[in-house]
Amino acid sequence: MTQYVAAIDQGTTSTRCMVFDHSGGVVAADQMEHRQIFPRAGWVEHDPEEVWGNTREVTARALAKADLTAGDIAAVGITNQRETTVVWERSTGRPVHNAIVWQDTRTDAICQELAGRGGGQERYQSTTGLPLATYFSGPKIRWILDEVSGARDRAEAGELLFGNMDTWLLWNATGGPNGGQHITDATNASRTLLMNLDTLSWDGDICAEMGIPTAMLPEIRSSSEEYGRVRERGVLSGVPIAGILGDQQAATFGQACLSVGEAKNTYGTGNFVLLNTGNDKVMSRNGLLTTVCYKIGDRRTVYALEGAIAITGALVQWLRDNLGLIASAPEVEDLARTVDDNGGCYFVPAFSGLFAPYWRSDARGVIAGLTRFVNKGHLARAVLEATAFQTREVIDAMNADSGVPLKSLKVDGGMVANELLMQFQADILGVPVIRPVVAETTALGSAYAAGLAVGFWSGEDDIRANWAKDKQWDPTMDEETREREYQNWKRAVTRTFDWVQ
Ligand SMILES: Nc1ncnc2c1ncn2[C@@H]1O[C@H](COP(=O)(O)OP(=O)(O)O)[C@@H](O)[C@H]1O
Numbered sequence: 001m002t003q004y005v006a007a008i009d010q011g012t013t014s015t016r017c018m019v020f021d022h023s024g025g026v027v028a029a030d031q032m033e034h035r036q037i038f039p040r041a042g043w044v045e046h047d048p049e050e051v052w053g054n055t056r057e058v059t060a061r062a063l064a065k066a067d068l069t070a071g072d073i074a075a076v077g078i079t080n081q082r083e084t085t086v087v088w089e090r091s092t093g094r095p096v097h098n099a100i101v102w103q104d105t106r107t108d109a110i111c112q113e114l115a116g117r118g119g120g121q122e123r124y125q126s127t128t129g130l131p132l133a134t135y136f137s138g139p140k141i142r143w144i145l146d147e148v149s150g151a152r153d154r155a156e157a158g159e160l161l162f163g164n165m166d167t168w169l170l171w172n173a174t175g176g177p178n179g180g181q182h183i184t185d186a187t188n189a190s191r192t193l194l195m196n197l198d199t200l201s202w203d204g205d206i207c208a209e210m211g212i213p214t215a216m217l218p219e220i221r222s223s224s225e226e227y228g229r230v231r232e233r234g235v236l237s238g239v240p241i242a243g244i245l246g247d248q249q250a251a252t253f254g255q256a257c258l259s260v261g262e263a264k265n266t267y268g269t270g271n272f273v274l275l276n277t278g279n280d281k282v283m284s285r286n287g288l289l290t291t292v293c294y295k296i297g298d299r300r301t302v303y304a305l306e307g308a309i310a311i312t313g314a315l316v317q318w319l320r321d322n323l324g325l326i327a328s329a330p331e332v333e334d335l336a337r338t339v340d341d342n343g344g345c346y347f348v349p350a351f352s353g354l355f356a357p358y359w360r361s362d363a364r365g366v367i368a369g370l371t372r373f374v375n376k377g378h379l380a381r382a383v384l385e386a387t388a389f390q391t392r393e394v395i396d397a398m399n400a401d402s403g404v405p406l407k408s409l410k411v412d413g414g415m416v417a418n419e420l421l422m423q424f425q426a427d428i429l430g431v432p433v434i435r436p437v438v439a440e441t442t443a444l445g446s447a448y449a450a451g452l453a454v455g456f457w458s459g460e461d462d463i464r465a466n467w468a469k470d471k472q473w474d475p476t477m478d479e480e481t482r483e484r485e486y487q488n489w490k491r492a493v494t495r496t497f498d499w500v501q
């Protein structure tokens, strides 16, 4: 009897396997962190083989915890950190380079060169919905083909394959060199700078301009259909892999933001606000991305506007790992509660430049407003407030683009355990912030996509019915304080500009 659906959530800091029942409840879970490799300032890499090894391990451990076997699982969904780029050999499965992570800024010169050509930024935005920025996969593939000896010739000959983490895991799970499926879904493909947002196919002209042979690109499919079955030797042997969604789109789906105008914010390594815009793609005039939200089987594509913020939870990690001011991420709340306010201190974590709504690769981090009064408690508060201020900036942009002010914000991700942050977020936005019972909405969203494809769930009404509120924070800050604090933040942001020359 197949009573459950499994999800693999391959995130920036860790890989999880979660098993869900029909009500969307968590039956079992396991998680492993992988190494963050920083070869130079601004460069961030992961080892794809380590990530694949961790995926197998967390899957085996999650099943063992609930005493389940492959026969109990109706389908598997994959969700993943988006944009992170892997290039590997078709015949052996060996990566030709470490994965280049979404936060990595090494492709700045490539992006500037492409922007300088005919059409430049404007052409990329109108075709792909994205600005030309180091964040996306296309320039990262180009860098690997330029820098790894012989790689471009081998890619042209069909010997090398490209994939984001979804494709890398799917290919390995379905057999690797022995029949592995080379497939991605439209949400992941919409983050490469290479896909046409209307046709959901690779844009031949852009690929040629970027020097990327189409022979190495995966087939683009919907987010909910059977792509293949787990290889014979896998713990989930024979189970269909039937859902793929980029992690932020998965969280949108898992939060049941299924109607036009519904939005969620995920607080992880970075923050990502997605607003469902239905079957219409809205082109931003305020620094947001236009992206595929999901495509269920052969139904019409649903699009989203996205505010992508590079560094939020990663700043808490930085406080822990680089300064040693806290021993674990949750301790940042205790430290921040030792003071009443930020003491005039604002921390703008432009570690990878600034993403939405600025897209400034020349920006670098700044702590503004330092005096002898400021202590580590104020610094902890400034670290948490940075997440809330950055969120306000992208919500403002969204309100301007859509013309309809947001009434409340659904939240999820690792940082939403932080009650101080959630209250400050409601205060600085001036709208209620709502956390669901299952905060693991990313894994849940990909489980829903997989379960829908095999008939485990019958439709979107099941997803809506499973969503339940855990807690709500209402704004308590007066308007004058809110705007004064926000304007101080904005002034601090301007101090990060023009640093990299
Ligand atoms: N209680 C907390 N307060 C503040 N930040 C937290 C807390 N718990 C976890 N974090 C941060 O949340 C992030 C982990 O969230 P998660 O959703 O697992 O991220 P990802 O999916 O990006 O790997 C880390 O960057 C960590 O610093």
Ligand SMILES: O=P(O)(O)OC[C@H](O)CO
Pocket (backbone or CB within 6 Å): 010, 011, 012, 013, 080, 081, 082, 083, 102, 246, 247, 248, 268, 269, 270
């Ligand atoms: O791994 P996360 O949760 O930080 O998400 C990363 C995003 O997908 C990057 O676009």
